[in-house]
Amino acid sequence: MTKRLALDYLVSPMARANHENNEIYIHDLDAYYVGSHNCLSIPFDDLLANGFNTRQTDVRPAGSVNTAFQLVAVIFQLQSLQQFGGVSATHLDWTMVPYVRKSFWKHFKDGVKYCQNDKLMSLAGVYEPFEHIEEGIDARKEANTPIDDEWASNNKIAYEYAMDMTEKEIHQAVEGMYHNLNTLQSRSGNQLPFTSINYGTCTLPEGRMVTKALLEVSIEGLGKLHKTSIFPCGIFQCMKGVNREPGDPNYDLYQLALASTAKRLYPNYANVDWTGNAGYDRNDPKTYFSTMGCRTSNGADINAEPGTNTQTKDGRGNICPVTIILPTLAMEVKDSLDAAYPDVDNSETSRIEIFMDVLDKKIHEAKDMLIERFNWICSQNPESAKFMYENHTMLGYHPEEGIRSALKHGTLVIGQLGLAECLQILVGCDHTQPKGMELAKRIEQLFKDRCAEFKKAEHLNFGVYYTPAENLCYTALKKFRDKYGIIENVSDKDFFTNSMHVPVWRNMSPFDKIDIESQLTGYSNAGCITYVELDASVIHNTKALEQIVNYAMDKDIPYFAINVPSDTCLDCGFQGEINDECPMCHSKNIQQLRRVTGYLTGNYKTAFNLGKQDEVHHRVKHVGVRTK
Numbered sequence: 001m002t003k004r005l006a007l008d009y010l011v012s013p014m015a016r017a018n019h020e021n022n023e024i025y026i027h028d029l030d031a032y033y034v035g036s037h038n039c040l041s042i043p044f045d046d047l048l049a050n051g052f053n054t055r056q057t058d059v060r061p062a063g064s065v066n067t068a069f070q071l072v073a074v075i076f077q078l079q080s081l082q083q084f085g086g087v088s089a090t091h092l093d094w095t096m097v098p099y100v101r102k103s104f105w106k107h108f109k110d111g112v113k114y115c116q117n118d119k120l121m122s123l124a125g126v127y128e129p130f131e132h133i134e135e136g137i138d139a140r141k142e143a144n145t146p147i148d149d150e151w152a153s154n155n156k157i158a159y160e161y162a163m164d165m166t167e168k169e170i171h172q173a174v175e176g177m178y179h180n181l182n183t184l185q186s187r188s189g190n191q192l193p194f195t196s197i198n199y200g201t202c203t204l205p206e207g208r209m210v211t212k213a214l215l216e217v218s219i220e221g222l223g224k225l226h227k228t229s230i231f232p233c234g235i236f237q238c239m240k241g242v243n244r245e246p247g248d249p250n251y252d253l254y255q256l257a258l259a260s261t262a263k264r265l266y267p268n269y270a271n272v273d274w275t276g277n278a279g280y281d282r283n284d285p286k287t288y289f290s291t292m293g294c295r296t297s298n299g300a301d302i303n304a305e306p307g308t309n310t311q312t313k314d315g316r317g318n319i320c321p322v323t324i325i326l327p328t329l330a331m332e333v334k335d336s337l338d339a340a341y342p343d344v345d346n347s348e349t350s351r352i353e354i355f356m357d358v359l360d361k362k363i364h365e366a367k368d369m370l371i372e373r374f375n376w377i378c379s380q381n382p383e384s385a386k387f388m389y390e391n392h393t394m395l396g397y398h399p400e401e402g403i404r405s406a407l408k409h410g411t412l413v414i415g416q417l418g419l420a421e422c423l424q425i426l427v428g429c430d431h432t433q434p435k436g437m438e439l440a441k442r443i444e445q446l447f448k449d450r451c452a453e454f455k456k457a458e459h460l461n462f463g464v465y466y467t468p469a470e471n472l473c474y475t476a477l478k479k480f481r482d483k484y485g486i487i488e489n490v491s492d493k494d495f496f497t498n499s500m501h502v503p504v505w506r507n508m509s510p511f512d513k514i515d516i517e518s519q520l521t522g523y524s525n526a527g528c529i530t531y532v533e534l535d536a537s538v539i540h541n542t543k544a545l546e547q548i549v550n551y552a553m554d555k556d557i558p559y560f561a562i563n564v565p566s567d568t569c570l571d572c573g574f575q576g577e578i579n580d581e582c583p584m585c586h587s588k589n590i591q592q593l594r595r596v597t598g599y600l601t602g603n604y605k606t607a608f609n610l611g612k613q614d615e616v617h618h619r620v621k622h623v624g625v626r627t628k
């Protein structure tokens, strides 16, 4: 209903024609009319430190790590009601450091009282005067004193007690957050909020405890049957000198992450050293490369406020996307040439040149479509997203300047679908062949150049986006096939290939797949993902897994994920690769996890559309060693 309303009354005739002709797709049309934006990386550091307001009440700053984790779940929930897409935490381990300290000092006080009979040894080796003890501990708590404090550790019994209790509290707090994020409903009660958490780079003892707990809870799974949790999407941030190599301070946590991935598919891996995030500040984790689970990410902000690093991720998000359906454009060009010159075998060269012109025109139209929607979103009343503007979850809002002052820091992204099929139409092969790759690079360069030009000219953050397209891969294909019929390697399956991915049915090693896709990931600054399909053998071989993740990071892939079979029998709890029935109890009540866009889906046979189901059937495992 609201979709039709938007198409009939809100968008320009150009935008409507592009959408209806299957050329440029307008995402989330049902949210168009209400004027909400897409997604947001939430500035949790500020919200937890300062508290926030809701319709009902004001919420005080977090006083312990347990409260902090529960507030994260609450804020995720509240923010996702203000928008139509996902929410993320960009550096959750760092965010939690002050609250781990608060909890530690509380437990230390108890330790002194109950385990040391209210006696506390000073650094000088004498007992502190009784009246100094409480004061001294409270002062350290107030001062955000690190937990590796000499004064405290001098009191072995109380210190060990406090460390144990803090670790237990973090573990329970993380369990609570996982539980909440898998049960709280959002978006009018019909869907869980799409939540993602990035972590893994904090080398302080407090942050390391948080990362460890996040991974342990992920490995344990949820509930009686230890099911893999669908939310949050965990993203481990790989960083040279921090966690990549033996001897790095967080290398042990990287190993734990790999163990979790082998069993639970999460975490995925973000590459802090990615060259596309150049200019970030090594001393400010808010600027480290982080991403939404689906792949959407924030590139440099052309409107960054003075003194703010342009790569700051917090308080920013994607405002809206459109996606250019490349196979449609390629087919239109081919058809019109065939019709105009029916007797000649149209040369590939002219086909390519005409296609590049058409694509250029469509990229410009995509920009205009995004500006249309951006202006519409900017015209909304701040009351319509009260929680967001009142609490500055989207940063940069100056009431006297209107909500555009906040929205201008977000990204406007031009996505794409079906590069592989487009190349097939134009040159008879996809980019697994050198000829296809040559044209692929030319196409991506055009996207990149134009977005950079638009960014400068419009002073808005335009970016190249390798679209998730969970439903679009199917609906766009159906429309295409209705018009052009079945064409081999183009429309003979029930889906178009995601963005610039290698078609899922191509046999190759994981290393070869990374080699191909890594040649194109550098053109995108607003989100891309590369994933490989592995067989169940990696569950017992995390060294092999590590080799593959390292290879992807070294090839400058920004965001990398691994698919392994991870099915759970919902009657007896058996886990592994299950086809139709459980090998243990023969139940057919199976949770079959598959990755859609970057996120996992609980049971793909009911949750996926037909196109995505067909894509899952065509996915081949990437096995073997390098072939070149």
Ligand SMILES: [Zn+2]
Residues within 6 Å of the ligand: 569, 570, 571, 572, 573, 574, 582, 583, 584, 585, 586, 587
């Ligand atoms: Zn079973």
